Amino acid sequence: xxxxxxxxINADYIDVSSLKSLLSxxxxxxxxxxxxxxxxxKIIWLFRVLPKDIASYVFAYMDSDHQQVIIEALTDSEVxxxxxxxxxxxxxxxxxxxxxxxxxxxLQNAQSEKRKLINxxxxxxxxxxxxxxxxxxxxxxxxATVREAFGTIRKIGLNKETIYTCYVIRRDRMLVGxxxxxxxxxxxxxxxxxxxxxxxxxFAHTTDDQEAVADQFQKYDLLAMxxxxxxxxxxxxxxxxxxxxxxxxxxxxxxxxxxxxxxxxEPYLKTGIARLAKNRIIWxxxxxxxxxxxxxxxxxxxxxxxxxxxLMAFIPMLMDSGGNAGAQSSTLIIRxxxxxxxxxxxxxxxxxxxxxxxxxxxxxxxxxxxIRVYFLNGKNALxxxxxxxxxxxxxxxxxxxxGLLPIIAKRIKIDPAIMAAPLITTIVDAASLVIYFSIAxxxxxx
Amino acid sequence: xxxxxxxxINADYIDVSSLKSLLSxxxxxxxxxxxxxxxxxKIIWLFRVLPKDIASYVFAYMDSDHQQVIIEALTDSEVxxxxxxxxxxxxxxxxxxxxxxxxxxxLQNAQSEKRKLINxxxxxxxxxxxxxxxxxxxxxxxxATVREAFGTIRKIGLNKETIYTCYVIRRDRMLVGxxxxxxxxxxxxxxxxxxxxxxxxxFAHTTDDQEAVADQFQKYDLLAMxxxxxxxxxxxxxxxxxxxxxxxxxxxxxxxxxxxxxxxxEPYLKTGIARLAKNRIIWxxxxxxxxxxxxxxxxxxxxxxxxxxxLMAFIPMLMDSGGNAGAQSSTLIIRxxxxxxxxxxxxxxxxxxxxxxxxxxxxxxxxxxxIRVYFLNGKNALxxxxxxxxxxxxxxxxxxxxGLLPIIAKRIKIDPAIMAAPLITTIVDAASLVIYFSIAxxxxxx
Numbered sequence: 001x002x003x004x005x006x007x008x009i010n011a012d013y014i015d016v017s018s019l020k021s022l023l024s025x026x027x028x029x030x031x032x033x034x035x036x037x038x039x040x041x042k043i044i045w046l047f048r049v050l051p052k053d054i055a056s057y058v059f060a061y062m063d064s065d066h067q068q069v070i071i072e073a074l075t076d077s078e079v080x081x082x083x084x085x086x087x088x089x090x091x092x093x094x095x096x097x098x099x100x101x102x103x104x105x106x107l108q109n110a111q112s113e114k115r116k117l118i119n120x121x122x123x124x125x126x127x128x129x130x131x132x133x134x135x136x137x138x139x140x141x142x143x144a145t146v147r148e149a150f151g152t153i154r155k156i157g158l159n160k161e162t163i164y165t166c167y168v169i170r171r172d173r174m175l176v177g178x179x180x181x182x183x184x185x186x187x188x189x190x191x192x193x194x195x196x197x198x199x200x201x202x203f204a205h206t207t208d209d210q211e212a213v214a215d216q217f218q219k220y221d222l223l224a225m226x227x228x229x230x231x232x233x234x235x236x237x238x239x240x241x242x243x244x245x246x247x248x249x250x251x252x253x254x255x256x257x258x259x260x261x262x263x264x265x266e267p268y269l270k271t272g273i274a275r276l277a278k279n280r281i282i283w284x285x286x287x288x289x290x291x292x293x294x295x296x297x298x299x300x301x302x303x304x305x306x307x308x309x310x311l312m313a314f315i316p317m318l319m320d321s322g323g324n325a326g327a328q329s330s331t332l333i334i335r336x337x338x339x340x341x342x343x344x345x346x347x348x349x350x351x352x353x354x355x356x357x358x359x360x361x362x363x364x365x366x367x368x369x370x371i372r373v374y375f376l377n378g379k380n381a382l383x384x385x386x387x388x389x390x391x392x393x394x395x396x397x398x399x400x401x402x403g404l405l406p407i408i409a410k411r412i413k414i415d416p417a418i419m420a421a422p423l424i425t426t427i428v429d430a431a432s433l434v435i436y437f438s439i440a441x442x443x444x445x446x
Numbered sequence: 447x448x449x450x451x452x453x454x455i456n457a458d459y460i461d462v463s464s465l466k467s468l469l470s471x472x473x474x475x476x477x478x479x480x481x482x483x484x485x486x487x488k489i490i491w492l493f494r495v496l497p498k499d500i501a502s503y504v505f506a507y508m509d510s511d512h513q514q515v516i517i518e519a520l521t522d523s524e525v526x527x528x529x530x531x532x533x534x535x536x537x538x539x540x541x542x543x544x545x546x547x548x549x550x551x552x553l554q555n556a557q558s559e560k561r562k563l564i565n566x567x568x569x570x571x572x573x574x575x576x577x578x579x580x581x582x583x584x585x586x587x588x589x590a591t592v593r594e595a596f597g598t599i600r601k602i603g604l605n606k607e608t609i610y611t612c613y614v615i616r617r618d619r620m621l622v623g624x625x626x627x628x629x630x631x632x633x634x635x636x637x638x639x640x641x642x643x644x645x646x647x648x649f650a651h652t653t654d655d656q657e658a659v660a661d662q663f664q665k666y667d668l669l670a671m672x673x674x675x676x677x678x679x680x681x682x683x684x685x686x687x688x689x690x691x692x693x694x695x696x697x698x699x700x701x702x703x704x705x706x707x708x709x710x711x712e713p714y715l716k717t718g719i720a721r722l723a724k725n726r727i728i729w730x731x732x733x734x735x736x737x738x739x740x741x742x743x744x745x746x747x748x749x750x751x752x753x754x755x756x757l758m759a760f761i762p763m764l765m766d767s768g769g770n771a772g773a774q775s776s777t778l779i780i781r782x783x784x785x786x787x788x789x790x791x792x793x794x795x796x797x798x799x800x801x802x803x804x805x806x807x808x809x810x811x812x813x814x815x816x817i818r819v820y821f822l823n824g825k826n827a828l829x830x831x832x833x834x835x836x837x838x839x840x841x842x843x844x845x846x847x848x849g850l851l852p853i854i855a856k857r858i859k860i861d862p863a864i865m866a867a868p869l870i871t872t873i874v875d876a877a878s879l880v881i882y883f884s885i886a887x888x889x890x891x892x
Contacts, residue, residue: 025646029666153631163628164610164669181627182609185599200471218694220475221687223610223669240686241667244693248664251697252781258701259777259867260770267787268778269795276799277806280774284811284841287770289818291763299759312758313745316765316875317737323769324706324733324868328726331705332714335698341713349715353722360723365730372735395730421705421867422770429762 329402775848
């Protein structure tokens, strides 16, 4: 389909009617994707060819660069048409990505009611439920019948983001119930909404954290959730498609924090060099400076290393094994905490599990290591024993610290994700070297 | 609510009617959660108190330990009742977690039709679309009217996982269209389904990868997707609640791979020590043995280190900084590839970006490092210069390798996530030490 369309667009004589008929069969998401591979003039031209009733849906799915190209090329009244037809949450997403002059023009040409809603939603904090909600929902009155409810849905449903859950409000807009389209369809047309509505519904406040809302969606298998203000008045709804984005975003943020990056919403390819560097440099500096401790531990053992320089050769292996063993444990615990499989109160179970896993892994690695060091370094049993004991202790400590630090962080209300590999590596490095040199002193008499 | 229920259950005289009325107001998910904090006898007792019509829904939301306790305590006919009322996908999830004797009893007491469906779904590979689909959907015929469709939904809709998209099939069960409940509600009762159905719907094959299906759900904002067999016959549907689980699972797997863990589906607290150790040990061994290379690089420079032992003290700092810098880059690229923000063809853009970010970060870290080494090590400018140049080169190499390896992996069809921190650390460690010692030879004349 895509190739067909491109061959039409790039022909010398453009067959507009074939183009229109192809477009009318396509999903709006796929149409939006077409724009990614077009030059600027063709973008504006193709957008104008789109049927009026789908243009704003296609617009909502475009990336912000293309949205900007289009808005800058359209007339004021065309801009107004698009903004007015966008769902409020899509309009807010769009506005947030645009430069000030485009924002001004977009808002000036929107209907005053729409402008007011957009401005209101723009004020909610970035990670709040309010910032991802939309205001296009179906509201019903308790006293209405099922038949009247269907009438309302038929009249206003087309322009609502979902009609699969309708919300029941009182005259003062206080939310009192929810009715699924399923209950409406299975009910008797003369039943009152008050008889079939669910009064034990799950809802969010505008200021709730998006991550907590996403957890509720997953726990209760929701398709939409109503959002109320401080006075319990219905102000919007959140739909499951936006929640999927929140889930993906939260995972990305956790991964970034776990790799010592300042989390960022911006796509990698669109982020400037200075910004990318800034997101990385603070942690790199902190970790670099804290490695000074490890350096001074090595310096303090300089005389021992001078007597037996081969000991140096095992330092990278010890450090890397400790780092990797710690990262494995911390990742499992951080993720377990994030998805709710591990809770704060499980700290002792986690610690005890990691100690046993550490002993197990330490024994296997130690055995392999002993054989390797023994045969590759002149069958020196004492040297092999020193390195092996240090490796065993390193793995055990790395596993225990890696398992416990994230859960301790959670208990003292620090984000567990920042207690990940880089920080644990630094701690384990130092511990590992102190143990290594202490064992060397005892076993090798240095 | 929960506390109220527990105080009733734990009283000497149990007020069953108050209990039942409280339960009737609760969400099934919350009821399932109640069982987590009960002792075994109370679990079975409370389950028997549940209204018959919700018992199987509550059962579906319980964790597998409690499901097993209940199934083992119930009579054969009670077991049959529950299995028959479960949605097929929930039944499959349950069966997959149970020991063989429980599975046998559950299947023996299920209706033969249900048993056949369960067995069929159990045969799809773990990560396939077939393994997460359910068979409870509403199917319609093209020739039916909207009014007749509503009749079908009213008759069979109550026991279907979703009625919000209905699927249109021919006599041979071939899928020819999809109709949303929204179009049904907005249509004229006398319209034919063939006139209002969408023939350009998104669908999956039973053998499709779950991750690809999840990507489609996100791209097209779907609530449900039909699944067809090789002959395009409709065999099931996948609903968005299961897709959210897939998204979370895929992120977890990526994080595990990125931390050198064999990915696992089992919750941490329920996984045995031997299994946890097994998931970790292979990568630890591989990385430990590959650190031998780093060791031999150090050994080969033994004479230089003997002349100037202070050089040893900077090895951990160089290795850790390189590891962290590489991990930052690889995480951004692996995640960007996973969410589709970065594509295979962006390899040159990524490489060029990482080189510039590497230069930037290397300059800043180098500057701070120079000052620190200079003033803390007897104002030795040549030593400071050596360490600083090595640090700069390490950061630059780490960023470039960290950025490029995952995208190269993707191009040669290896999972980018395994090209993460641990592997990159090992490579960067070796490169960093070779550079460090080479610079030391030149600058310090060792």
